[in-house]
Amino acid sequence: MARKPTQRKVAGKQVTKATMPDGLMNAAPVAYPVADTSITALQVYHNPDRRPSGDGPWSNEADKVAWVDEATGLGCIMLRQKNGTISGYVGVGPEHPLFGFEADAVPVSVSNTVHGGVTYCKSCEVNRFERRAHGKPRQERYTVCHTTWVRTVQDYRTVQTTEDEFHEDLWWLGFDTDHPGDLVPNNRYGEGRKGDVYRDQSFVYANCIELARKLKSLTEKSSNRDIPTCEPLGLPAPTERSGE
Template identity: 65%
Template sequence: MVKFTGRNSKPTKRQIKLAEESDIPDGLQNVAPVSCPVAKTTITALQVYHSPERKPEGNGPWNREADKVAWVDEHTGFGCIMLRQTDGTLSGYVGVGPDHPLYGFDAAAVPLGISDQVHGGITYGKECEVNRTELRAKGKPRQERYTVCHTTRTRWVQDYENVQTTEDEFEHEELWWLGFDTNHAGDLIPGDPHHTPRKSDVYRDQSYVYEHCVALAKRLKQVSDRKSASRSQAAAHALPPPTKEER
């Protein structure tokens, strides 16, 4: 049975129809890390969300996809997120910590050699959305299913009336997120009524977005490692502290 969660939730007829037709219930799908097949591999997902209100109408690969998947890339240790937008497309994000050279960088300031690793270039550079409020919701906390924010463990309860933010039930890690969109020229935008698709338009599916997330994480790790190596080299060539006799 599908349960629409959230305070004063009043799902639309379309939301109800989409949820009833879906094999996946609304909301958080896992109460512990879960294996998630994607792009000819399997990742350990910390969060898997399904949001019928963002699922495009009609048949398409989106019907078989989750709407938010959060995981830690095993090769770089960076947090990654795939998140469906209101236009039905998927965006990808990689989070870096305060010690990373690009922490705090605006999307436009990210060097081209890094930005060009992903589809359409880096278009997102922001801090975690922990406890961010929605203006449309008159100051109410933004539901976790829509946030670009990393957590180190999954939620144990699906209760958005009492638990709506990462501060309530999560161990939060402060990260800076760099991300990309898939709603550029040549992309199929399935949930935008003002977008007239062409035959050549391509829907950038979950596998595609995953591959670009991994590529971005790898490039960001290279930048971090190079910075660490530079610091180590500088420390190795630093003059030793003066002895007592030299003081």
């Protein structure tokens, strides 16, 4: 008697979704509304431990947003600090004239571009903390380190994280918003003075963009000096001397 044919079970391809770092809200670039516009955010983090208590302008804000400014191509980050304020950062590569400069060495014309002046100048934290070599790594949700492209991991599109290999180093210039006159939501010394203003993400975003444009202009000026000019120098014509 012939055996009844049986259906062969074909094991499907097992694909495991890559685990995202704690607090990361997007597995691919997303549109993020800010300052009456929309940017393509590479990372959007929520960090409840840094979120101010109670309702306020911070209620609908993320706690870390990383993106690349379209006009300049420079990486930018908005990051909430432990005191509840938001700081802004712009990264430049080794070819930039200010790469490696300390905050107090940044020219005044650049520093004054942002609120309170440039107060932060450091390399990518992934390299500065040597997270692969020593103990517990610094969490991605708090790092000032760039994410510049989208990669594919196990058939899932996901943003680059600072744990990726071959991570290019950048030099970050940043500013904070806890100066006199700024509202500090998690101020341990009290509620601050009457009239203090909370510097929201729209404010920080606008400052990041201005700083990015200023830093980009320095690169363009440096490049122009390297290009030989073909225009006449405008020197006076040689004069004829008698007897020659």
